[in-house]
Amino acid sequence: MRIGLVDDRLMDLEKLKGIVSSVPGVEIVFATQVAEEAYEHIKKKSVDLLIADIEMPNLSGYELADMIHSHALNIAVIFVTANSGYAVHAFELNVHDYIMKPYTRERLIKSIERIMEKNRSSEIAGRLYIKRKNDIHIIQKKDIIFIERSGRSTTIYTKSGPVKTYLTLNELEGELRERDFIRSHRSFIINIHYVKNFSLYAKNSYVVMFDGIAEKAMITKEKIDFLQENYF
Known part of the structure; x- marks a missing residue:
C-alpha cells in the first residue's frame, strides 16, 4: 500500500x-x-x-x-x-x-x-435468499444498499431495485454478519459502503443519504458515534 x-x-x-x-x-x-x-x-x-x-x-x-x-x-x-x-x-x-x-x-x-x-476483500461475499410465496429471490449481499422495516413488511433496497419480504430486521441482521452492515436505527440496516452523507434530522438522529438511490434511511446519534470510533 x-x-x-x-x-x-x-x-x-x-x-x-x-x-x-x-x-x-x-x-x-x-x-x-x-x-x-x-x-x-x-x-x-x-x-x-x-x-x-x-x-x-x-x-x-x-x-x-x-x-x-x-x-x-x-x-x-x-x-x-x-x-x-x-x-x-x-x-x-x-x-x-x-x-x-x-x-x-x-x-x-x-x-x-x-x-x-x-x-x-473489497467485495462482500455471499448471497441472501428471500422466500416469496413459491419463489426464492437471490440477492447478492454486496448489492444491498439499505433495509427498511415499515409496518409488517421489510423492503431491501438493492442496486437493481427494491425487494419486499416479511422477514424482520432481527432475522435479516442474523444473515448479514459482515462488518459492512450495521443496524443504524430500530427500523433500518445500512451498508456503510453506499453512504453518501449524514444530515441532522433531530437532536439524536440523522438522515442517511446513499449513492445511486433517492430513498433515505435513519441513523441515531449513538450509531454515528459508534461509526466514528470503529469504522472511520
Missing part, C-alpha cells in the same frame, strides 16, 4: 513516519509539511492512502479530502487531528478514520491494517 503523509508540525510528521514505516507491506511515497505538495501527489494518484492533519496553512486536510471525494479518486483518507469539530463532516467525505491527537501507535496501526484488510 502506497501512503502519503502531511502535517505542518514537524514533530507530528516525524511521529507519523516512524509508525507508518513499521507497518509491513506499506511504502511512504511522500511525507511533507506542505499541503500543496501533498495535493500535487494526489492529483497524480500516486498514493492509496493519505494520512493528514486537518488544520494547516493555506490548504487544509479537509480540503484535500474534499478534492479526493469530489473527483471520486480511489484514495482512502485518515485524519489525525487535535480538532474534533470536523468529525461529522468527515463522514460526508467518506473518510476512513478520524483519529484524535494525542494517539497511540497501536491506534494508528490498527486503522491502517483495517484499510489493508478491506482492500484484500
Whole structure:
C-alpha cells in the first residue's frame, strides 16, 4: 500500500513516519509539511492512502479530502487531528478514520491494517435468499444498499431495485454478519459502503443519504458515534 503523509508540525510528521514505516507491506511515497505538495501527489494518484492533519496553512486536510471525494479518486483518507469539530463532516467525505491527537501507535496501526484488510476483500461475499410465496429471490449481499422495516413488511433496497419480504430486521441482521452492515436505527440496516452523507434530522438522529438511490434511511446519534470510533 502506497501512503502519503502531511502535517505542518514537524514533530507530528516525524511521529507519523516512524509508525507508518513499521507497518509491513506499506511504502511512504511522500511525507511533507506542505499541503500543496501533498495535493500535487494526489492529483497524480500516486498514493492509496493519505494520512493528514486537518488544520494547516493555506490548504487544509479537509480540503484535500474534499478534492479526493469530489473527483471520486480511489484514495482512502485518515485524519489525525487535535480538532474534533470536523468529525461529522468527515463522514460526508467518506473518510476512513478520524483519529484524535494525542494517539497511540497501536491506534494508528490498527486503522491502517483495517484499510489493508478491506482492500484484500473489497467485495462482500455471499448471497441472501428471500422466500416469496413459491419463489426464492437471490440477492447478492454486496448489492444491498439499505433495509427498511415499515409496518409488517421489510423492503431491501438493492442496486437493481427494491425487494419486499416479511422477514424482520432481527432475522435479516442474523444473515448479514459482515462488518459492512450495521443496524443504524430500530427500523433500518445500512451498508456503510453506499453512504453518501449524514444530515441532522433531530437532536439524536440523522438522515442517511446513499449513492445511486433517492430513498433515505435513519441513523441515531449513538450509531454515528459508534461509526466514528470503529469504522472511520
